[in-house]
Amino acid sequence: MKAFWIASLGLLPLVAGCSIVTTDPVPPRPALSGVSAQDAAWRSQIQRVRGDNEARFVPLSEARKALAAARAQPDVQAYDPSSLEQAEAALDKAEDAWAAIADKRRRKAGDLAEVAEAAHRAQRLAEIAQFTALREINLDKLVAANDQLESRRAATSAPRDSVPVTGAARELVGQKLIPDRFGDVSFETGTARMRPASESVIKQLADLLQNNPSIGVAIFGHTDNVAPSTQSIERFVNANPRLESQDPSRAEKIKAFNLALSAARARVVAKLLVDNGIAARRIGARGFGDTRPVAANDSKAGRQANRRIEAVIVPGPDSPQAQRARADESG
């Protein structure tokens, strides 16, 4: 009997688990909560300058340092003046708030928090201004270095034999094979995902290019002027830091979105041609956004006509015309 009771009592906590193992979605309170830790951390940032006994608040010193670095950054006024301006305003606020409590023996946590928050804001905005300018300056240098490298490569590579465009190929030059001969290329709304039905159109163009090695093709992407969803625009702007920093209007954002979308669609077509065995150097791709409509955008049919891909046959990159054009361009 005794064994029965021992077994029952032993099982009791297990069976009663419905109360014991209930999952608590709120974790237990940490020993030192984040708020008190932050207050304590700020207090520990007050230092005394040896000699004159003047109090010094580290976050404020760091903010001053960051702002000085931002001001010293070349072209910061050209690339991100608004962040710099906001940083200066935040630092002024932090300096004023600190001046009011610097000489006090006991400082309220709230007052210290005000200084720390304004100083933090000043520091981060100054960093944003400084590194935005640095990024943009180096981006320009990067483009220049890339161009220099490309032209050096072109100059050192062996000159190719001239391949004149003759016979039937000559007849093709200037023709808009998409959509005039092979039909339309269409994409899912608001994306650069091509509809599967259009792949056969690209295949026909690839076959033609393969049979005529002396010609190339220029792919042009166009959109209508319909605004995409606000969410799509925001995603697009966020993904393009240079555009974001220019603080564009909604109309400018829509224009930029359509331009990027049309270019992306043209590149998708170009990539599919490459996948079908056409050399990349025979293909050019460019987007025009909604700047070159072929119909009015006020009707469904008009908008559909404006959303299009055009493929125009051009002389190939090794044709005498292309070689002449390159020579003219390089000076």
Add this chain to the structure above:
Amino acid sequence: MPASASNPGFVIKHLIAAFALVWITGCAGHAFAPPSAPDDSVLAPAEKALAKARAAEADTFAPRAVDASRRRIATARDILFDAARSQRELTAEEQDRIDKLIAAARLDARSALVQTQAGAVQTKLAELQGQLDGSGRAQPGVSP
């Protein structure tokens, strides 16, 4: 006759008593409902900004700013959970502090992202200049 384990009536009686005890003990706990998880969607803008910075490798280029952002989000979450633990609404002061922490965490993340982008461009530029130089090695003194 004394009661014994061989008596079936005795065993059943004790089994019922034991199960009743278990039932009462087990379910008494439910009288004190655990606090429900707080709505932490208020943290989302900062978490999103931090995720964006980290996706751009900010952990490598701006680890201090990333840490600062993460710490502020954790502090804001701590305030939210503290109120939930006490099963009460946030006070105006707590709400204000959370708002400030989230704004500050977003700034940390923005700064981390810009520092990362600047670092990435600088690295790529140094690499290209190394190629132009003919050494093929990155040039260290690229920053202005």
